[in-house]
Amino acid sequence: xxxxxxxxxxxxxxxxxxxxxxxxxxxxxxxxxxxxxxxxxxxxxxxxxxxxxxxxxxxxxxxxxxxxxxxxxxxxxxxxxxxxxxxxxxxxxxxxxxxxxxxxxxxxxxxxxxxxxxxxxxxxxxxxxxxxxxxxxxxxxxxxxxxxxxxxxxxxxxxxxxxxxxxxxxxxxxxxxxxxxxxxxxxxxxxxxxxxxxxxxxxxxxxxxxxxxxxxxxxxxxxxxxxxxxxxxxxxxxxxxxxxxxxxxxxxxxxxxxxxxxxxxxxxxxxxxxxxxxxxxxxxxxxxxxxxxxxxxxxxxxxxxxxxxxxxxxxxxxxxxxxxxxxxxxxxxxxxxxxxxxxxxxxxxxxxxxxxxxxxxxxxxxxxxxxxxxxxxxxxxxxxxxxxxxxxxxxxxxxxxxxxxxxxxxxxxxxxxxxxxxxxxxxxxxxx
Amino acid sequence: xxxxxxxxxxxxxxxxxxxxxxxxxxxxxxxxxxxxxxxxxxxxxxxxxxxxxxxxxxxxxxxxxxxxxxxxxxxxxxxxxxxxxxxxxxxxxxxxxxxxxxxxxxxxxxxxxxxxxxxxxxxxxxxxxxxx
Numbered sequence: 001x002x003x004x005x006x007x008x009x010x011x012x013x014x015x016x017x018x019x020x021x022x023x024x025x026x027x028x029x030x031x032x033x034x035x036x037x038x039x040x041x042x043x044x045x046x047x048x049x050x051x052x053x054x055x056x057x058x059x060x061x062x063x064x065x066x067x068x069x070x071x072x073x074x075x076x077x078x079x080x081x082x083x084x085x086x087x088x089x090x091x092x093x094x095x096x097x098x099x100x101x102x103x104x105x106x107x108x109x110x111x112x113x114x115x116x117x118x119x120x121x122x123x124x125x126x127x128x129x130x131x132x133x134x135x136x137x138x139x140x141x142x143x144x145x146x147x148x149x150x151x152x153x154x155x156x157x158x159x160x161x162x163x164x165x166x167x168x169x170x171x172x173x174x175x176x177x178x179x180x181x182x183x184x185x186x187x188x189x190x191x192x193x194x195x196x197x198x199x200x201x202x203x204x205x206x207x208x209x210x211x212x213x214x215x216x217x218x219x220x221x222x223x224x225x226x227x228x229x230x231x232x233x234x235x236x237x238x239x240x241x242x243x244x245x246x247x248x249x250x251x252x253x254x255x256x257x258x259x260x261x262x263x264x265x266x267x268x269x270x271x272x273x274x275x276x277x278x279x280x281x282x283x284x285x286x287x288x289x290x291x292x293x294x295x296x297x298x299x300x301x302x303x304x305x306x307x308x309x310x311x312x313x314x315x316x317x318x319x320x321x322x323x324x325x326x327x328x329x330x331x332x333x334x335x336x337x338x339x340x341x342x343x344x345x346x347x348x349x350x351x352x353x354x355x356x357x358x359x360x361x362x363x364x365x366x367x368x369x370x371x372x373x374x375x376x377x378x379x380x381x382x383x384x385x386x387x388x389x390x391x392x393x394x395x396x397x398x399x400x401x402x403x404x405x406x407x408x409x410x411x412x413x414x415x416x417x418x419x420x421x422x423x424x425x426x427x428x429x430x431x432x
Numbered sequence: 433x434x435x436x437x438x439x440x441x442x443x444x445x446x447x448x449x450x451x452x453x454x455x456x457x458x459x460x461x462x463x464x465x466x467x468x469x470x471x472x473x474x475x476x477x478x479x480x481x482x483x484x485x486x487x488x489x490x491x492x493x494x495x496x497x498x499x500x501x502x503x504x505x506x507x508x509x510x511x512x513x514x515x516x517x518x519x520x521x522x523x524x525x526x527x528x529x530x531x532x533x534x535x536x537x538x539x540x541x542x543x544x545x546x547x548x549x550x551x552x553x554x555x556x557x558x559x560x561x562x563x564x
Contacts, residue, residue: 374446379502381444381483381551382535383474408478411448413500 002118002150003111006258007313011306014314018261019052021286026050026059029292032077035070036294056263056284057272061295064097067237072098075291083290088136089236096136099236100290106145108287109239112256113146113232116245119254119311120205120230122176124151129169131179131187132210134158138240139210143178143232146242152176159183162190173202181206181213181221181229188224198226207232209241212321212339216346218250233318237296238283244318249310252317259287262316263295264304267325268335278303280325281318299325301337329427331359332366334402338424341370341405344396350378350389354415357405360428368405370397373412437523437562440510441489442549445482446502449475457482457496464495470549472538483538485510485549509550509558515541520548523562527552530561 001007009017027047029036039060040046049058067075076083083100101109122128128147132139140158147154155172157165159179165187169177177184184206191198203225209232221229233253234241244255255262264279265272273279281298301322308314323339330336338357345355352373360367372393380386390407398404416423447453454473461468467487474481486492489505496503513519520539527534533553540547552558 374502376502379444379446379504381442381481381504381506383476383481386446386479386481387476409446411446411500412502414448 001313002115006256007115007254007315009258009314011314014258015053017258018286021258022053022056022261022284023047023050025284025286025288025292026294028289029077029294033075033292035066035075036077036292053261056261056295059284059294061270061282061297062293063297064237064299067097068095071095073100076100077292078102078290085141086136087138087141087236087240089138097236099239101239102289105239105288105290108259109142109242110145110149112234112239112242112244112259113142114149114242115254115256116207116230116232116242117146117150117152117176119245119247119313120176120207120228121248122147122150122152122205122207126175126205127153127155127172128176128178128207129155129157129165129172129174131157131159131165131177131183132241138234138236139178139180142234142240142242143207147178162187163194166191166194166196169203170196170201175202176205176207177203177225177227178207178232180210181208181217182211184208184221184225184229185217188221192224201225203227206230207245209233212323214320214343214346231320233321235283235298235300237293237298238285239288243283244315247309247311247313251309252305252319254309254313254315255304255318257316259285261286262304262318264302265297267301267328268330275306276303278319278322297325301325301328301339327425329357329359329425331368332403336368336401336403340401341397342424344393344400345372348393348396350374351393352412352415354417355424356415357425358428359426361430366429368403369408370405371408371410371415373410373415376412436513437509437511437559439507439555439559440485440549442506442508442551443484443486443489443492443496444504444506445484445496447480447482449477449479453480454482456499457501460495460499461486461492464491466492466495470538470540470547472536472549474536483536483549506551507555509552509555509562511548511550511562512545513548515544515546520546523548526561526564527558530557532558532561 030047082102084103085101088096088098130143134140204227206227206229218229230246231253232241232245234243243260244253246253261284263282267280281300283296285293302319305317323337327338345351356371358369394407469485471484535551537550
């Protein structure tokens, strides 16, 4: 373990530490950030109202739009002379999100990445190829600093130039690969096409993040690259990759909660949910100086587990990201996420990985139709067999999402294929 | 009087329940010079399954695939018997007496010959029974 004191701290000690740090960061934000002071004043609270970590629920939420509205430096809580680095996330719409780090903020970030790398089994003897993009994106430099911090050898490839990536990975004997899981899959395929035997590579660990991925992708990456593939979680607003990472148990992503305090809230009511229950992940940075975040709504949907992990770490574990709360639909009173529907369709071999959901309201009742396509081998001359397939997918969806959708089997290639972000939902309800 | 039978290839085409779908299939096959010997449709409110016996099965598969149709190919029994009363009954009797279940069947006539397409649940056994 990189930092056994923090990673194995008892729950009681952790709450104490979090309480102290929360008091400090709230004071800091209140006194040095006009934005947070105004927000707290609007809610009629002062730093004196925040005594323990349990008081966190009194604090206002922060959302992405707040960062846009205060572009570029409106949320900084230190003079710009203290900021030693800026990063930004592009964002497909509107202004970018800008974050600033003090020297200490960078040290905390490095600490987080170092804990992750050590949990993956990476040591100072290993060289790690960093194939996240370098630049304003936090992935490249974040991973880079972490590898250097533990004394490993960084191969700072950045993204792109796949042929060269493979050649150097081979020639330099990289033990680890840090990149997005989708790029790792692409690299794996390119290695297979290149004809270089996998045995000639030294690769054994993958640190994959910056986009949601599935257990199936893990299996595929581990088989194709003969590695152990681990999740690294993070977001620019909090610091970047290294907010948390998996351990050798691969049973949830440990969050480094002595620095980044996680909560799960109901995305509709914004009330905290019980441990283990799904909801929206919210972070408060407990030690950040440059741009503290109080109760930042990530929009990522997941659940937290507080039981001690088999690896010995007490640090809370997070489930895989299930989807985004922005995408959530409420159908007949049930929260439905397109990602859940997608996961069911992907696991059934009879269906193509394409779907389209249509929601409407007829006689004050929501209707929920999912259009799917069959894979070529599953068309049949028998009506019963076709109807059984409809029932199979509807039953499976009922057990996963809690309501039974109507299924319509479409002719091949009639559902729009994804080019980048596919549109999967049409909500025709006119509520009013 | 005994009928003759053979194994025929039947094409099943998945059609969404919307206007003009059958017309399009007929047109595609027609343009490819393929003749439909017989067909039947099984349908529900969403979709239909068009089952076809055609003059050139392989060619029909390839042109329909080119047009992205969902298809399957099934071996069926094509029974030819004289177009007189009682002929089919004997054959059917033999099938059912031997515990063979018929999923569906349809018929068409060619002059003095009646043709019956039978989709049994057990093709092998059906062929054996009819051959006795």
